[in-house]
Amino acid sequence: MMSSMSLSRMLRAASVCRTMSTATKLTAVEVNDKTGIATVTLSRPPINALNVELLHDLYQSIKEIENNKSRGLILTSSNDKVFSAGLDINEMYRPDKDRARLLWTKLQDVWLALYGCALPTAAAINGHAPAGGCLLATSCEYRVILPQCRIGLNEIQLGLVPPIFCMFNFLNVLPRRVAERALVQGRIFTTEQALQIGLVDDVASSKEKALEKCSQFIATFAQTNPLARSLTKLKFRGADLQRFESERTNELESFLEFIDHPQMQEDLGIYLEGLKKKNRN
Numbered sequence: 669m670m671s672s673m674s675l676s677r678m679l680r681a682a683s684v685c686r687t688m689s690t691a692t693k694l695t696a697v698e699v700n701d702k703t704g705i706a707t708v709t710l711s712r713p714p715i716n717a718l719n720v721e722l723l724h725d726l727y728q729s730i731k732e733i734e735n736n737k738s739r740g741l742i743l744t745s746s747n748d749k750v751f752s753a754g755l756d757i758n759e760m761y762r763p764d765k766d767r768a769r770l771l772w773t774k775l776q777d778v779w780l781a782l783y784g785c786a787l788p789t790a791a792a793i794n795g796h797a798p799a800g801g802c803l804l805a806t807s808c809e810y811r812v813i814l815p816q817c818r819i820g821l822n823e824i825q826l827g828l829v830p831p832i833f834c835m836f837n838f839l840n841v842l843p844r845r846v847a848e849r850a851l852v853q854g855r856i857f858t859t860e861q862a863l864q865i866g867l868v869d870d871v872a873s874s875k876e877k878a879l880e881k882c883s884q885f886i887a888t889f890a891q892t893n894p895l896a897r898s899l900t901k902l903k904f905r906g907a908d909l910q911r912f913e914s915e916r917t918n919e920l921e922s923f924l925e926f927i928d929h930p931q932m933q934e935d936l937g938i939y940l941e942g943l944k945k946k947n948r949n
């Protein structure tokens with residue numbers, strides 16, 4: 669039988685963390701009532717590949733947290749090896765045209781929501797974060813990664829042109845020369861390399877510790893006026909957001925044209941097959 673002691677402990681824990689009522693299917697949102705910090709957990713097994721539905725749910729979660737006046741947002745993954753594998757390549761290979769349009773539009777919406785989020789944002793990168801995974805992490809203001817992870821924007825290695833928001837994210841985090849070289853080489857960095865160049869702010873030995881460090885980062889703003897903070901953030905990021913808006917339609921059309929190209933389709937098919945073969949051998 670459960671002792672009254674452990675029952676009261678459980679009740680206390682339950683009152684600290686609550687799941688948001690409108691938590692969506694592919695993202696779980698939990699708000700810590702004590703700190704006011706919301707954690708969004710990407711939950712699309714096996715590797716959190718970003719398809720239309722996950723991007724939709726992620727966007728809804730970010731907006732909901734922002735509107736509920738949480739103290740901050742932490743992004744993490746339910747998978748203990750992969751933060752996110754980036755865009756779901758199945759959505760780009762032999763795509764349904766309307767769905768491909770929706771995919772790119774939703775990716776753009778998520779970037780706008782996360783990069784321009786009024787709240788302090790942090791990523792607890794508890795697994796690999798290639799391409800779109802790195803894009804999500806670098807849209808946040810602070811990053812903690814676990815040992816033995818890989819992170820980077822490798823689009824060019826797939827023959828894809830990194831869109832403008834990849835450039836904004838890297839320029840916001842890395843020195844210009846390092847950002848440019850990393851993008852044109854499609855570099856994927858180890859945990860140690862990412863820390864050394866400043867792509868991540870810290871390394872933690874477990875997901876729990878990474879979440880704790882993210883909470884500590886957000887807590888540094890406890891005494892700061894939230895409006896002054898968000899307007900200052902916007903002053904830094906506003907020019908990127910404006911330039912993005914002016915180019916978003918062109919980028920959408922370029923993306924659709926790009927993936928429609930027969931050579932691109934062939935390359936994506938080979939890449940996808942290579943990923944699958946790895947598991948068959």
Ligand SMILES: CCCCCCCC/C=C\C/C=C/C(=O)SCCNC(=O)CCNC(=O)[C@H](O)C(C)(C)COP(=O)(O)OP(=O)(O)OC[C@H]1O[C@@H](n2cnc3c(N)ncnc32)[C@H](O)[C@@H]1OP(=O)(O)O
Nearest residue numbers: 717753754755756757796799800828919922923943944947
């Ligand atoms: C404005 C101009 C526009 C021009 C065009 C722009 C194009 C878009 C540009 C940028 C935006 C973002 C693009 C992207 O995100 S593209 C995606 C790139 N992602 C990758 O290259 C990651 C590939 N995956 C991996 O490296 C590994 O899978 C891993 C490290 C993430 C995880 O490794 P591991 O735990 O060993 O898992 P598996 O490799 O075994 O994978 C499990 C399972 O999942 C499949 N899979 C992996 N990644 C993807 C993916 N991104 N999409 C779909 N499926 C994926 C893999 O094949 C396995 O499948 P199974 O064998 O059938 O189980």
